[in-house]
Amino acid sequence: MNRRPGLSTRLKLTISYAGFLLLAGALMLAVVWVFVLRWLPDDDRRSLQRTFGAVIITGPNRSDLLRGFAPAAATALAFLLVFGLLGGWILAGRMLAPLTRIAYAARMAANGSLSHRIRMKGPKDEFRELADVFDTMLEQLESHVTEQQRFAANASHELRTPLAISKTLLDAARNDPTRDQGELIERLRTVNTRAIDLTEALLLLSRADRRGFTREAVDLSLIAEEAAETLLPLAEKRQITLDITGETTQTVGSTALILRMVTNLVQNAIVHNLPAGGTVTVHTEPQHDASVLRVENTGRPLPPELIPTLTEPFQRGTERIRTDEHAGVGLGLAIVHSLVRAHDGTLDLTPRPSGGLLVTIRLPGTPHASSPSGAH
Template sequence: MNRRPGLSARLKLTLSYAGFLMLAGALLLAVVWVFLLRYVPDGPIISLGFVPNRSDLLRAFLPRAVTALAFLLVFGLVGGWFLAGRMLAPLSRIAEAARMAANGSLSHRIRLEGPRDEFRELADVFDTMLEQLESHVTEQQRFTANASHELRTPLAISQTLLEVARNDPDRDQRELIERLHTVNTRAIDLTEALLVLSRGDRRSFTRHTLDLSLITEEATETLLPLAEQRRITLEVTGRAAHTVGSPELILRVVTNLVQNAIVHNLPTGGTITVHTEPQHGASVLQVDNTGPYVPPELIPTLTEPFQRGTSRTRTNEHAGVGLGLAIVQSIVRAHDGSLHLAARPGGGLSVTVRLPSTSRTPSPNGVYA
């Protein structure tokens, strides 16, 4: 946006300082005139010696008053310019940091020294913003790189299979088609997972009142055949827990957690417990599962995109695309909730989701704005 050039803030402050100083000097001289000189007679004063009258005092006073005002003007301009420069120096550092950030350098920090004042608070807020922005950009770059790699893998496999089919017409086409179907299904699942993750980050969904216990029953009924196939006992307990949000996204949360609990479980004979209940003003969903030992240092990384748990479970055919817990965390945050992961002492994972509970009455169509 093109704007006409104007006076700098330093020059404006300098002129303001000088103007106020001149005004104070003029008021002081006016006080001298009002309360002193006007009571001196203007005519001849009869006395044994020389006694100056008002005219004499004015002739002596005015030149020196003008000299004093001129001195105040020069002193105000010079001193104001110096003081304004000292006062605005932090703004120059903040502006330089903003300019560097605009050019792509997000690692620079102001780190303004001195006591806490308005400029120090502004600099600290700006440093915090730069830190969060740098972290967000780094996370997005890493996510983009991982997503590109994950999407490129099934495409490269599909291209290889097609080249094999073209170069070897006598090869079993049914096997190639089946493998292509598997690879394309994985690519579609990954794309849908990325879309769900983006939707959760944008909070672009309609909110309804819902019951976590009912959604949990729906998700566990869908995944029960997979649990039975792996000989895993799936148990659902708890009470009704009402919250406000997107039924489709909350269903995705429960489905991802239960599916992860099935996939990253013992080879056979494992157990999964899904529990819902209202608790301290929140609706709580807890999923506990047996499984291999999870090192504590691995817990913080499980919600990062494209993390697939321990090496023991990464080769599982149902291991997914590594976005399950990342999607869960994104959706939970979009619903103003919290996600907590903890390793169970005997192996496996305990995942707790806390969503804001609601006691409000929904609108006639059951939608909250």
Template sequence: MTVRLRLTLSYAGLLVVAGGVVAFIIYAVIRLFPNYPLTAANPRDQGPVPTRADILDLIVKLSAYALGFLAIVGLVGGWFLAGWMLRPLQEITAAARKASSGSLDHRIGLTGIRDEFTDLSDTFDAMLERLQRSFEQYRRFAANASHELRTPHAVMKTMLDVAQADPDHQDVPELVKRLAETNQRGIDIVEALLSLAALNNRTVELDALDVASVVRTALPALEAEAHATGVALGDDLSESVVEGNEILLHQLVTNLVQNAIRHNLATGGSATVTVRPGQVVVRNTGSVLDPVQVRTFTEPFAKDRYGAGHGLGLALVARIVETHHGRLDLVSNPDGGLTVTVTLPEADLVGG
């Protein structure tokens, strides 16, 4: 039985039961009347007078007709009333069918008085919107990942084809160097993808540690790249004890500083790492960024308006911050460049 039919039978049954109760009350009241013949005040007006038994028989007969009428009214009216009440549910069901077929751009948008159906509709619309954003992000990720993984192999194939076509005029050491760099790029992409997958499928143990110490450990390995690109790398480190995982926070700092170095000015650029209680702030110089595009930088392989790719670095940072139950804020600087602020839960050292 459908919900509409069950509601219809419920409405009709309730109406018949209510009518039956009223008829029973009338029947019970009539039975209290005295059981003797009724006479008129003027004997000349005396005519056929029904007895109590006659009245009770009439009440039973009329009650049966009335209950039958109420049953018909309840069934017909209840059917239309249930249909009107369930119409919003039908719209939600139609939207769910469209979503199950892959169409996520449809929205229900129920209007009117706030009730359970409008709440369900708004919740369903919000879910569809999140799903649509997620699927679009995954599609972009798959397309960009395929492109990024294909590019190193295509470059290596081209270099090898050229070398095979003219082996006598090749600078072998330079060729090997370029092949090694291109191969390393592919390895880095694969390792970043594996890191993202690992973070999505494991529980991370968090301990109390000083973020400033993690930054001091990570910076020496990044100074060479900063020097090679002409970026002045500075730091301002204060003690900041947080609940974190040392390996993941080391990766977070490395990715943020690498991003600050690689997306900087061609000459005279700078990058600064600041640690203060509960926060890590990385600021760099660079071109003026669109604030709307900045919000997409945490998506894998996001690119800015100048076509500069951010790869998987900030995407991995965002996942590490989420794993630490922290917050990641990206703000474009008015004079160019980006300021990234990572807020982490501070460790409670009172009980330890």
């Protein structure tokens, strides 16, 4: 159902200003009437004589004064009405000017321009605070949209690569029927596995960003042992020593997501390691109100300027061959970072002086996280 357009806020404020000013004028005139005119006699005498010694004071009666007072009062009220409307319109315009700028910025944002900022000057009043909050929101929204656009572009590129490889292999097989079918199937399987892994990683990132998961008590030490058991064959194949240490460390979150987080960290530590004879250490411990997980590995020295980029999607810390079955999809630490944020934790990456990386994750602990297991 369509509604008629109502009065503008500026017009409403103008009418309110004029109304209050007119009411104030009427009250003042009423005061004059009550406290001045009521003391005058109301009769037909043309003069009032009161004798104070030898002095005689003459004055008009109430009717005479009322006949002269009423037109002047009406004129004053009319002036107050006009003055109130004009002054109220100007004042309302000046008071609402910041809202006009904020509305313009909101309209620009609605049309897709997130780079516009209000940058309001002046005293720190309510309008200035609203404008600053709106600018902060636009800045965060622009940053988020830019990040999502870059992520979508990178994801499209990464997904297009295995699809293009599959198409090339199929075209080659069609043009050369005598080609070894076993080799073709194996290469297609590898490429298809990579595409599936990338798709699952993207879905996991989306799930973590929405935080749409059930929280429950989780023991990080058990999660670390399960992840290490799963990746032990990979560590043995690469001649990497995998060591799990620590104690019972309780936190709250999704068991499946935290397991994926730790698995990604351990796998990343195994893959980005020395060619042989390297080590990976996973340690868990409760600290005050936090549950700490550390994953430390040997490897090549990492330049400090590379560290901040490791948690960005599709960034790889070291060069590696893309045909490796565990080359990954460039989302390992990005997924870890997203999952840590979803669990209200922090992620710290520190390069080791001798090479490799120390990853420290701090998650919120439970009230009894520092108590020994089974204590009562």
